[in-house]
Amino acid sequence: MSNIQRNSHIENVAIEWLVKLNRDTVPSELEAEFMAWLQSSPAHQAAYIRAEQLWQRGEALQKLAQTTAQQPVKANFYFGWQGLSACAAILIVCLCVWLLPSAQQEILHFQTAKGQQLHIDLNDGSKVLLNTSSALDVAYTSSQRTVSLLQGEAFFDVAKDTKRPFDVETHQGTVRVVGTRFAVQHTELDTVITVLEGKVALGDKSDSSIFEQAVLLTPNQQTTFAETKLGLKPKVIDAEKNLSWRKQHLVFRGQPLRDVVEELNRYSSTVIVLGDASLANKNVTAVIQLGEKGVTAETLGSALQLNVTKDNSGRVVLSR
Template identity: 30%
Template structure:
C-alpha cells in the first residue's frame, strides 16, 4: 500500500518528537549526533518536522516552560544524590517519549486491535453483514459481533451513528461502558469515553439499560425521536430534548454549538485536531459563544474568532494557544 502524504507527515513528526526527547534527555554520543544529522538531511520533510517541534518548545508559554525546567532540575538533583539507579536516562527518555507521543498521537495508542477505528480527524462509514450502516466519527473504535441470535456492537471510545437494518429475529445492541442501547428499528448516535457518554435518537425508538449501582436490578429508559440521554459509569440520566441539527452535524462536516462556554467549544474542536488548542485565560474559557465550524478548515474559524472577539491566537508548532 502506498503511503499518503498525511501518513508520511505523521511519521516524520513522530520521529522528530523521538529525536527531540532523545537529544534533550541527557548526554548525546557522537554516533547519535551523526545519526540525527543524517536523518535531517535525508528528507526536507524531516527537517521541517524537527523545526516545528523545536519551535514548539521555544514558543511555549512561560508557565509550561517553568514546569518543564522544574521537572528537569528535580531529576538532576535526584541523580546527583544517588537516588536514581544506573540507566535512569534511558528510562526517563522512554517515559518522556511515551508522554510526548501520547500527547500528539493518543489515537495511535488506543484500541489498536479494534475491528474498526478512525484516527483523529478521520471519519468513515461501514456497512455491516446485516445491512446496517455505522458512521464513525473522529477517534472512534468499535468491535462487531453478529450471530444468529444478536447483532452487538461495542463502542470502545468515540462517537458513531447507527442506521439499523430491520431484523426482528436478531436484536441490535450497542454497548458503551456499562450502558447498552437496543434499537427498536431506528437511527441513533452514541458517544462514549471512559467517564460516560450520551445517546441521541434521530429516528425511531431505543431502549437504554444499565445495571443499577446496587447491582440488584437494571435501570432502563426509552427514548423517542428527538431525545437525548446522558449516562455515567453507574447512572442513567433522564431523557432531554436534543438539538438534532447539532447532534449529527459532524456527518455533514460541521460542528454547531449555541450559547456554550468557549472551553466546551475548544474541548469539542480538539477531538478533531492532532495539535490541541489550549485556553490561557479562565475568564475567556467561560465566555459563551455560538459557533459553526467546518471540521476540515478549523484554522479559518480560528482566524475569524480572532477578528470578531478580543482573542489572540498564538501558534506554536502543532499547538495553538488562545488568550485575551
C-alpha cells in the first residue's frame, strides 16, 4: 500500500468513526475502542480533526461514499454522536489519597504541579479530583464541611449529609451544596462554577458565618461570581463535555485557537505560542488527549496545516 493509499484509508476510517460516534447514545466499549485507535498514531489524530472539518462542511459522507464506491468491501456504520476529535496522548500522574476522620478540626492541604491530577477520598465519602496546578485546604468539623480552593480547579462529588453542608470557599465567594457533583475553577479575575448533577448555591458568608444565597444552579448550568453580582442568568452548557478533563482529555467545539493553546498550556511546562497573530481566531474542533505537549502541537499543526517549530527558548511555535 502506497503512502497516498495509506493516508486515504486512515482518513476513511476516521470518517467512519465520526459517523459511528454520531449517535445519541455511545456505548462505553465503543468509545474506549475509538480512544485506543485515536491514541495509536498521530496520523489517526490528525485525520480525525480533518474528518470533523469535513463533517461540519457536510462533505464527510460524500467523500467516504466516493472512496468506498471504488472498493470491493463496503463499510456499515451508524449515525450518531457529534463532537469527538483528535489529538495526542499524555500520561497524567494520578494519585489517590485517603483522609482519616478526625474528632477535631484539622486543616489538610493538597496541591498539584503542572500536568498532575490528584484524587482525594474524604472520610465522609465525598471525592475530589484536583486538576493541574491547583491547591486546596480541607477542614471538617461535626457541623460543617469546608474546602478552600486556593488556586486552580477541582471537581467535587459530594456525599449527601443534610446536617453538614459542604462549602467551597473562594476569593470571590462561597459555593454551598448538600450532595451533588460540580466543579469550581479559579481564573485570573473570577471563579467559574459548573454543575454536573444536583443543585449548587452561590453566595457569601457574613461575619457570623451565616450563608447568604445569591443564586441556585442546576445541572448543565455554569456561571461566575462576577456574573452573579451583575444579575446575569447562568449559561446552559454541556457540563459533561465542559468537564472532560476529568477523563484526561479536552473537548473543543469551535473554540478559537488562542483559547485552545491557552488551555493546553495549563497542563505542561512546555509552552505553545502562536507565531502569527492572525491564527488566534482560527476555529478548532477537537478532542485532545492530555499528553506529550510536542506530540499534541504536531497533531494540531498537521490537522490545521500549520508549521510546528521550536524557538530558542524551547517554546513550541505554531505558524503558517
